[in-house]
Amino acid sequence: xxxxxxxxxxxxxxxxxxxxxxxxxxxxxxxxxxxxxxxxxxxxxxxxxxxxxxxxxxxxxxxxxxxxxxxxxxxxxxxxxxxxxxxxxxxxxxxxxxxxxxxxxxxxxxxxxxxxxxxxxxxxxxxxxxxxxxxxxxxxxxxxxxxxxxxxxxxxxxxxxxxxxxxxxxxxxxxxxxxxxxxxxxxxxxxxxxxxxxxxxxxxxxxxxxxxxxxxxxxxxxxxxxxxxxxxxxxxxxxxxxxxxxxxxxxxxxxxxxxxxxxxxxxxxxxxxxxxxxxxxxxxxxxxxxxxxxxxxxxxxxxxxxxxxxxxxxxxxxxxxxxxxxxxxxxxxxxxxxxxxxxxxxxxxxxxxxxxxxxxxxxxxxxxxxxxxxxxxxxxxxxxxxxxxxxxxxxxxxxxxxxxxxxxxxxxxxx
Numbered sequence: 001x002x003x004x005x006x007x008x009x010x011x012x013x014x015x016x017x018x019x020x021x022x023x024x025x026x027x028x029x030x031x032x033x034x035x036x037x038x039x040x041x042x043x044x045x046x047x048x049x050x051x052x053x054x055x056x057x058x059x060x061x062x063x064x065x066x067x068x069x070x071x072x073x074x075x076x077x078x079x080x081x082x083x084x085x086x087x088x089x090x091x092x093x094x095x096x097x098x099x100x101x102x103x104x105x106x107x108x109x110x111x112x113x114x115x116x117x118x119x120x121x122x123x124x125x126x127x128x129x130x131x132x133x134x135x136x137x138x139x140x141x142x143x144x145x146x147x148x149x150x151x152x153x154x155x156x157x158x159x160x161x162x163x164x165x166x167x168x169x170x171x172x173x174x175x176x177x178x179x180x181x182x183x184x185x186x187x188x189x190x191x192x193x194x195x196x197x198x199x200x201x202x203x204x205x206x207x208x209x210x211x212x213x214x215x216x217x218x219x220x221x222x223x224x225x226x227x228x229x230x231x232x233x234x235x236x237x238x239x240x241x242x243x244x245x246x247x248x249x250x251x252x253x254x255x256x257x258x259x260x261x262x263x264x265x266x267x268x269x270x271x272x273x274x275x276x277x278x279x280x281x282x283x284x285x286x287x288x289x290x291x292x293x294x295x296x297x298x299x300x301x302x303x304x305x306x307x308x309x310x311x312x313x314x315x316x317x318x319x320x321x322x323x324x325x326x327x328x329x330x331x332x333x334x335x336x337x338x339x340x341x342x343x344x345x346x347x348x349x350x351x352x353x354x355x356x357x358x359x360x361x362x363x364x365x366x367x368x369x370x371x372x373x374x375x376x377x378x379x380x381x382x383x384x385x386x387x388x389x390x391x392x393x394x395x396x397x398x399x400x401x402x403x404x405x406x407x408x409x410x411x412x413x414x415x
Contacts, residue, residue: 123169128292175223201413322412326405333401
């Protein structure tokens with residue numbers, strides 16, 4: 001098998017010449033050579049297999065389809081904002097062909113992928129969210145779905161204009177509300193309904209488990225909280241300065257061809273760090289001096305003398321097993337969509353895994369997995385074979401991951 005060289009592929013592939021400069025955002029797609037037939041088509045070809053969760057899915061026989069996302073370096077080449085993503089659909093057949101000048105060999109397999117909307121920045125208006133904000137926002141849209149586009153929103157929410165926009169942003173960023181037919185109409189998500197509305201699990205976010213849950217949802221949102229995702233899902237430095245994290249984010253944005261200003265990056269980094277670090281001085285008597293609830297998780301520490309931030313890794317006594325399980329099910333739905341076993345190391349070290357997002361060590365992760373085996377009645381089983389610890393997934397675990405996750409939260413909050 002030839003090693004995959006992106007520049008060579010981009011020059012030699014006829015499909016690459018059709019879509020312009022492009023790159024494949026998945027690792028591990030280039031495998032042993034296999035005869036394939038190919039079909040290039042636009043996203044409209046996938047409309048029939050689009051589901052409500054925003055994933056492109058194709059339930060077909062194994063080794064019949066592979067869907068591989070190609071990100072365009074210059075979406076404007078398509079002359080329409082609706083076609084910011086294009087797809088390469090490869091169908092496999094036993095006696096088809098693979099053009100020799102592709103410079104790439106792809107093993108036929110089935111992949112699920114999902115479109116990612118363009119990241120947005122600055123919606124928080126530099127404010128980390130405060131106690132009471134999420135409840136205010138949810139109650140407001142439950143009563144008036146377009147409240148955030150109304151002039152009386154300032155009176156209804158009891159905050160200034162910038163904070164009104166910030167409340168809207170945080171409720172969306174933590175998957176508590178979603179845009180309806182237009183971005184003016186907002187509606188609660190299932191999580192938002194169960195969590196914060198009337199008779200909700202924890203409407204005033206008094207339980208520390210709720211803080212962990214919100215942390216997970218925030219880090220998972222690459223559309224409205226990309227810098228939080230970078231920090232807790234992809235950043236592996238134990239200690240760092242604000243400037244170092246700023247440089248890391250700049251490189252990540254450049255590699256993903258996401259354009260923004262240097263000033264905006266500085267603002268996002270500042271707000272991201274303030275969300276998880278308690279303020280050193282609270283002498284100012286104003287709402288802006290209040291800490292964000294996520295600071296209580298103590299995931300991030302700041303040394304004012306050295307101007308250095310450090311992750312607080314290891315055991316998390318305040319992280320409930322049910323919230324961990326909810327996060328794990330969501331991770332498995334994306335990471336193990338076609339697998340029945342997952343290595344423990346993947347749950348610990350993979351980007352956006354519970355181990356990374358919650359900054360767990362191996363011992364604490366294994367402890368959670370052992371508890372989950374009993375809590376899920378064997379749907380998740382931890383076993384060791386030839387020195388390799390693996391998590392075995394029961395029938396339907398991945399397909400019903402969301403339901404399993406909510407079931408755990410129901411148990412935690414007492415329903």
